[in-house]
Each structure stands twice: as C-alpha cells, then as structure tokens.
Amino acid sequence: MANHTFPDRFLDSLTSEPGFNKENFINAHASESSPTSIRLNPFKASNIKTDTQVPWCAEGFYLNERPSFTFDPLFHAGAYYVQEASSMFISHILYSIRDSDTDPLRVLDLCAAPGGKSTLLNSALQNTDLLVANEIIKTRVPILMDNLNRWGTSNTIVTNNDPRDFAPLKDFFDVVLVDAPCSGSGMFRKDPDAMNEWSEANVKLCHHRQERILADIYPALAEDGYLIYSTCSYSHQENEDILDWLCSAFDMESIRIPLQDDWGVVESQSAGAKAWGYRFYPGKVKGEGLFAACLRKRENSGQSNYKSNAQQKLPAKELDIVKTYICNADDFYLFKVNDDWLAINREHKESLNALHRHLYIKKSGVRIGKLAGNDLIPDHELALSNVINKDAVLVTDLTKDQAIQYLRRDNIDITPNGKGWSLMSYEGLALGWAKLLPNRVNNYYPKEIRIFSQKPE
Template sequence: MANHTFPDKFLDNLAVEPGFDKENFIEAHASESSLTSIRLNPFKPSNIKTDGQVPWCAEGFYLNERPSFTFDPLFHAGAYYVQEASSMFISHILYSIRTDETEPVRVLDLCAAPGGKSTLLNSALQSSDLLVANEIIKTRVPILTDNLNRWGTSNTIVTNNDPRDFTPLKEFFDIILVDAPCSGSGMFRKDPDAMGEWSEANVNLCHQRQERILADIYPSLTEDGYLIYSTCSYSHQENEDILDWLCRTFDMESIRIPVNKEWGVVESQSAEAKAWGYRFYPGKVKGEGLFAACLRKRENSGQSNYKSNAQQKLPAKELDLVKAYINSADDFYLFKVNDDWLAINREHKESLNALHRHLYIKKSGVRIGKLAGNDLIPDHELALSNIINKDAILSTELNKEQAIQYLRRDNIDIQITGKGWSLMTYEGHALGWAKLLPNRINNYYPKEIRIFSQKQE
C-alpha cells in the first residue's frame, strides 16, 4: 500500500470522525495486507483448517493465507463463503435484536449481491423464517442466486427490483438490512483502486441515494420492526448523518448493540438524535472499514392484504414422483413455473404469492427439476440443497483431482459403478449431477459456473 496515496482532503475529513487515529490508520494501510476470512456454512459441516475466530461471528474464521478458492471443491459445494470479517458484524446485530427465535420473521436484504450478507442472515434464521434477497442491478442477480443456491436452504426468495417496488408491501418485513451503495472508503486497503474514485462530491451523491433508498423501503418494515443499516464508508454524511435523517424524518428509535471492548469496534453517536453507530477501522479491528447501526420503527404504515387462495392444480402422479426426491416432502409447498418443479417451506406459501404479485422473482426456494415421463431431470439447485432425499438417489464420491475435472466439465477419470443420475460428491458434500452410462459419464455441471481457469494459482 506504500505506493498509494489517499485522495485529497480524505484524511482531513476523517480527522473529525469518532475514534479515528490518523497514525494508526495510515500505518495499517501501509504495512498490513488485507486479511482473508471465511464464514462456515452451519448447514454443511466440514473440516476446514482455520487460524482463529472472528470475534463477533461464531461461524467466521481467519485464514493463515489466501488459498486458491477456485480450486477448492468445498467452496463450490457451499461449505463456506469468503467474506470480509468486519461485515460479519451484521449477524451479531441480528442475534442481539432477536430475543425470541420461536416467533417466525420475514427478513429482507435489500441490496444483496453478491450474497455475503444474505448467506450471513440465512445462517442465523430458522426454516420457518423467510429471507428475501433483492438485488437492484439485473446483471448482479446471477451471482447472488448462485451463492444462495450453494448455501442450500429452501427458505429464500431472490428478487430483482428497485426499492420503490416494495412500497405496496406495507408492514411486510420484520427485519430489513440496507447495506447501502456508498463511496467505498472502507475498502481502500482491500481495493486501492477505489481511492481514485473517491471524492467529496461522490460522498454527497451517495448520501442522497441512501436517503432515497431508505424512504422507499421504510413502509415495508413492520411496526416495531428493525432496520439494520450499513456502509463500507467512513464519512459521517453516509453514516451518522443518515441516522439523524432517519430519526428526524420517521418515527425511529436507535438500538444500542452490545460490543466487547477487546474487539476494537468504535461506538459512535449521531449529532442530533444521539443514535448509536459502530465503526470499524483497519488497525483497530482485524478487518476492513465498516459502519453499522440498528433502529426500530415505532409507527404503523398501514396494512396491505396479503391473503391469497392461489393454488395450482397439480397432477397427483407427478406430485408423487417429485416428492420422492425431497426429505419430509409434506413440509413443503410444491409448485410449477413453466415445466420446472419448485419447493419452498410450506409456511412461506402466502408470502411467496404476495411477493409474486408485486415483484420480479428470480428464485423461489429450491428448483427441483423437470419431469420427462416418469423420470425427473434433476436441477442443480436440488443437488446443492439440504432438502434432497439422498436415500432416493445414487451418489458418487470424488477425490480432489476428479472433483476439479468435474467442476471444469472435463472428462472424469473414474470407474463407473452404477447407472443413471448420480450426485457427484467431495468429502460428502454435493457438487452437482452427472449421468452414469455403461461406457461414459455425462457431466451436467452448469456451464455458466464451471471452472474456466486451467492453471491452479
């Protein structure tokens, strides 16, 4: 980092921010490389070597060095997610505010791609809870969907909408995370190129955009519901000033989150409302720059009617064929989109129908596959899901070399011992499907997410 200089006025502006230590900050950017951290998938236990825990996240761990994740089959299986440590603080907020896990909640991650915070939230939720992961930018939706597919849960819906499209869904979500688009100064150490894009004008522009996003989504939060707000910016205009604006414009109450002093997190308060915020500075924490806060809504935005009797008439014979592939199939609402069969936890049927009336849905629960006669052509989502009935299907365990061949869609050097559709696994974790034939293997790993690189780093 020594070859890079901070933008003009950046350090001067930062000097007035709570907890800022200029010398420590410069030294952290000059001498320390960005840390590598991962978060383990609680739904897919694995034996991954780590080097110390992220203090504010039970599933977060640091690594000694940055391996080649591309060539780790467990990464593709969804056994873990590569995530910056500071951003895992969101799970600590969620656990702090959610005191009764027996009461189901509907959670929205409004600006969700690439999926780090969505999978983080999902890890803290029960199957009776619903997670809606929305991405505003269409081209970023596939990576969000892929990452949630890898995570393997069935209580997720992915949407591709502008925040204003949620306005009709009044009082719908119990918890909303807005990880707002920002000027990105918190990522300077991780991405030095971001320094060239920073300016005071951009900070002000981001502030205006953040207000617009929050105003649009506010009616969708339930009375007594929680708004979690975060940025990867140090600027008070995008952080504490936004908290003041929220408290001034709406009836919102700041929630103080307990933090351990040893973590190095700086607790701040906004100028007007004295709303609590949490600042992460490299050099003080083992992570990158982050700001996070939590507020509770104290008014009602008016109810909308979400009840729906929509019910597809599904052929009983087809239904029985599909159910055979799902564990505890009666716990799921099964439905069709064109020729594809999908499954979502039964308790989310009404929510799905309500969202479908107002939003553009890209993923609902788990895509099971298509029927061809009496056979199911299974979908990749089913392979990676934790609802699959492994007793009903053939499974083929691969070593690491074979797993890489499979993930590249190359020919797999393996002795064929069965016939038909087989789940291809590595260390017991599903990677995807292949069809075993007497003299060859047809590789059905999705072309768009295969490993393109031929050279391991």
C-alpha cells in the first residue's frame, strides 16, 4: 500500500498522536500483511496445533498461514475464535483489574456483535459471573448469538437494545466494555475499503456518537465499577479526548494497566486529566490498530430494587425429564419460554428477572429444547453447550469428511450406531444433532448456519 492511497489529510492528522511514526506506519501497511490469529476456547479442550503466542493473551496464538476456517469442523464446534490479536488486549485489562477474591461480576459488552470481545470476556469469567452481550442493530444479533452458542457457556444473556434502555438498571454492572463505533482507521491494513469511509468530518461525528453512548450507559455502571473503552481508531478525538470528557463530565478515575516493554504497545496520557490510554500501531505490534483504556466510577447513580420472587410453576414430571440432559442440574435455574426449556446458572436468576423487566432479551443461558410427551426434542444450543450430560445421549463420532457433510446439511455417509437423537461429534467436540433411523440419518444442523460455500481446492 503506497503512501498516496491513504485518505487525504489522514497521515497529517496523526503526526502529533502519541507513538506515531509515519515512516514505520507506512511501511507496515505497504509491506506487511495482516497477521492471522486465533483464540482458543478454554472451556473446550482440543488438539489444535498453535504457533506463536499473542503476548498479552494466554489463549491467543498467531498462525503462520491462514487456513480455511469454514472447512474446519473444530471452528464450528467452538474450539477457537478467529480474532485480531490487538483486540485480545481487552482480556489483559480485565485480568489486571480483577482481584482474585472479588465477588461475582456482572459484565456488560455494550456493542457486542459479532461476538469476538464477548467470547474474550467470557473466557476470563467464572460460572458465577454473568456476561450480558448487547447489540443495538437487530440484524447483527444472530451472529452474536451463534458465536456465544459455540463458546458453550451458560452464564450469558444476549440483549438487543439501545444504550439508553439500560438507564433504569442503576449501578447494575461491575464492568462495562464499550467497544465504540468509530472511524475505523485501525482497520486500514486489514480492510482497505475502510479508507473510503474515513474523513475528518466522520471522526468528529464518531466522537459525538461515542459521548452519547457513554453518557447513556453510565448510570448502569456500579460505584467502583470499571469502564473499559476501546476503538479501532488512531484519532485522539475518539480516544484521549473521550477520556478527558469522561473524567470531566463524570466522576471517573483513570486506571493504569501494566505493560511489558517488548509488547510494543504505546502508553499515552490525555491532555487534560492525564488519563492513561494504550495505542496499538501496525509495525510496532503484531496486530492491527487499537486504542483501549480503563476508568473506575467513583460515584453512586442510585440503587434500584432488582430482587424478584417471580417463579414459574413447572410440571415436576417435565422438570425431571429435562434435568437428565444437564450435568449438575441442581446448579441451574430451569424455566420455560413458550414451549422451550432453558437453563442458566442458578446465581443469575435475579439478574435475569431484572434484565427481563427492562430489556429485550434474545438469549438466556442455554436453550435445552422442547418436550414431546416424555421425549426431549433437543436444541442446537444444548449440543454445543458445556452443560449437556453426554451420558444421557447417543454420541456419533465423525471423520473430517463426514463432519463437513454434516455441516453442509448433506446426507452423512455413516452407518448408524443406534437409533434416535444423536450428538454428532468431531475429535470429541459436538457439532449438533442428527436423528438416527434404521435406513437413514436425518441431519438437523441449523439451515441458517450451514456451510454454503464450495470447498476450496
């Protein structure tokens, strides 16, 4: 990528930005390809061969070459997530601010789709912690749900709301991540089309949008709670200037995050409040452009009463059937939405009820399935989850070719090893359900997420 291909005035606008080196920046975009990196799922053991570790993320690894992820069954099983390396720094921030003996956390990823940072946060949380992943744009919610379903945990809730809808949930969340919509200059190397969208006017527009989002979500952050703010922009208007605004408009304290010198991350401070920020430049780090910062809220927005005695009356016989499909079933709060049975960690019942009163919930914990008489029609979420009791179901192990047939929703070339619902498994990880019949196999992999593309040469 030559110098003249950057948008007009773009490079000039970065001259005074902390850590910016024009020559190094141009060379990185001209001569270096965007590195490929993945992050392993700590909740699903696999035998994936990894190369060099991402220095700020224990589960993150660079790959020497980019494989066809579409045709890797382990990707569809949720064994890993394909994620840009710089953005994995968010987990380092979370680990840095969390005390080992802290109470369970309620964490919000406000601008969550497609789900990379949600699964990143989820990997750093315990079952007793709750993750709420919100996406304002309705059409982007399905991909967020799919990625969290693959991750397999039961301590997640997905919502589809504007940030202002969270205002009644005063002091509710201990950690809020705002990966804000931005002008996107940090993605120029990975996505050259992003250059067509960049302008100084758009940077200004994004700055005002970021302020609105942050002001809307501020009441929902608890006193002494942490705001993690990030963008994929280099512009100080969207980064350090936002930190100054947060510290002046609200009672917030900047948190300094520990770094190692060999990471190549540039530490900055805002002009007014001297708030700490962390800049990632291609050429200095093995990753794309990122800005991240962390602040602590020092005031109380006023408590709300979240406790609820709401309890569904569930048929004992149905409850007993559903429980057989769940490991440690007594650890879960089981409930119904229409005909679907769902399970979420028991600790999150009150939080779920509080969120339900104010937000549009799209996913709660794990969808177990529907009952037809004494039989469960299992849901795809149950197949991919870590709550499933595999001793209660038939499991069919597939070769890679068979797994691809299954993921394409084609006929599967296997001899059934039983009859009824069976978990389709590849290298010990579940892919979904099929129904085994005496003379055929009915493929129940969801149509909307099946592999559409042709296999590469």
